[in-house]
Amino acid sequence: MDATILPEVTAVGVIIKAVLILAVISAIAGFGTYIERKVLAFMQRRLGPQHVGPYGLLQLAADGIKLFTKEDIIPQHANKIIFSVAPAITAATAFIALAAVPVFPDFTIPFVDVFVPSIASDVNVGILFVLGMMAAGLYGPLLAGMAQSNKWGIIGSARTAIQFLSYEVVTGLSLLAPIMMVGSLSFVDFNDYQSDGTWLVVYQPVAFVLFLIAGYAETNRTPFDLLEHEAEIVSGYVTEYSGMRWGMFFIGEYANMITIGVIASVVFLGGYNDWWIFAGWFMILAKIAFSFFFMLWVRAAWPHVRPDQLMWLCWKVLMPLAVINVVITGLVMMAG
């Protein structure tokens, strides 16, 4: 992709892109809940949501109406301001992280001739920006748990803090090896590096597996979803939340799932390059859809780990493996 061919990125284009990401991703995040319920139901030989609309497709609308019209309860001894702000932090950081991620391909709106870039804000440290924003997303659960004056909430947010802080290390270190190979932090460079058809997962299988594990831990997906583990800590940091505030946590979580899917697809699985007879936009959508499906699949198949196993796995297995992977990558690069 030559930079000179591309038309100029205007402020209007970026704003359109931002609105597009916000609208489409929150719709997809809502739709993701439907897909999750359907897929999990099929894997357990159930039917899943079925009665609202054809095949239950309008379940999303029903849920939305329910969430919006539910009573907004703020507990008596909670810190009201922080309690109200916390869900917004989760949702906002999830969407800000998507600003530096290529979500759809470039296109030009016909008639008005506005160029809409594939990345809303092409900072040349895209990967670090996304990781940093997901790190900042920690504050949503953390403040939510501390503000609600509920013991389950505070245990949940303590677990969030431990889990996020620990697994950020693994995410960073596992991404470091591909970053060293490509020599850039920009998603576009990652995509171009793999334009010859060899995906980075071929060179970096260990990093890919480590990134997936850490990504699942950071998005609070099943083998590691101890933050709101119903059997132990009622609902973790969302214990006292209801209605739309709870819904914002939910949307943030699903947007983060999509972000992890996008990073895995762009960094390890060949990005939005054309492959065989399929166009680039189809490939990236297919890859993101598969990584989303894989998260649901894993949820249906695998059991939880215990909190102590979670920490053990992070610090005694994954982190040393990631460091060794980085060292070996460096040695091979120096030799070659």
Next chain:
Amino acid sequence: MYEFIAFYIFAISTTILFMITVMSKNVLYAMTSLAAGMVMISGFFFILGADFLGVVQLIVYVGAVMALYSFAMMFFDATKDIKEKHNNPTLVFLLGGLMALVFVIIFSAPIIGENIEASYPIVNGVGNAQAVGIVLFTKYLVPFEVAAIMLLVAMIAGIILAGKKMDISLTKTVIQKEPEDEILKESK
């Protein structure tokens, strides 16, 4: 134009947030505003085109340092106000005000004298991360390595402090007491 608006938004919000940090009696407010202020500071780096430093500010201060603070906060009741103890409020006010004045003078003097020069100006064609790397591994190599060793020492010390007596379970300690009864002693 955009930079102008963005700068003032970030400047005002940073000032207000750090004011809240200092003034508030509530731990939760202070912590939240400090973290939010750190995010706003990273905005300045982005305006100046130093993307890498901005992101590092986000990851290090917001993601790691502040998260550790807040983790420590969980041991307190964060919803209560703290009773502050001021023995001599005039002295505190005077010293604090003087310090602030000195800092303003120190930082505004070069601006007034108009002799600011960037010792490492942005080179076109060299990325942000590369520029930081070049400076870090040439001029500041020794401080960088010293800092690395210090962090390593701190890490090992932390592990040793935390890991002391880790092989003994705190919940399952079985203390073998000598039986006080004479008959029990004999039977043993």
Next chain:
Amino acid sequence: MGLEKFKDRNVGTQNYIKLDLTHPPKDGWSKFKQVLSRAVQPELFVGLWVTLREMNNALFRGKMHTTQYPLEKLPISPRYRAIHDMLRLLESGHYRCIGCGLCEKICISNCISMDTRYDENQRKEVSEYTINFGRCIFCGYCAEVCPELAIVHGGRYENASEQRASFSLFEDMLTPIDNLNLQQEYQGFGAISPNADDNIKKTPLAY
């Protein structure tokens, strides 16, 4: 003949799978080996495969488990104790109840109340018979004690109603006279459900 034969409860030929109850590893190295063997063995992938296979079964082979309840209902066992039915004599169409009052007597939650009088033929006639379903615990004693098989448990288990009184009257429980040919005889306490053959499955250990 001793009792050993009867004490041996292992009838049949089950192939029990013995669980591998080895002791958990003690030292670090054997723990590490255990984790390694568990991670390298494809058990996780077996889990993934099983869920995918079940999804395939459900979607493309028609092995969906769900019963869509208000639209389709599972057959209930004849032993099921739902709302009572009062049966009629098939020959004359007269109700079977002879007004003996045993059900009222045996009812442990005191929910049956009945009143009888002599009619013009000096036969006992039930003048009033109600069951308070707010109190009834569906123990089934009334049906068990009835000498005429007049009161039995029917199959009406959807008990939602606007008021309790609406299904507690004798006339409501009585078989309608024009549906006399559809009247179900009580099959007795040992009866099995109509789909019992379908429900026979292998026990989990036999897999």
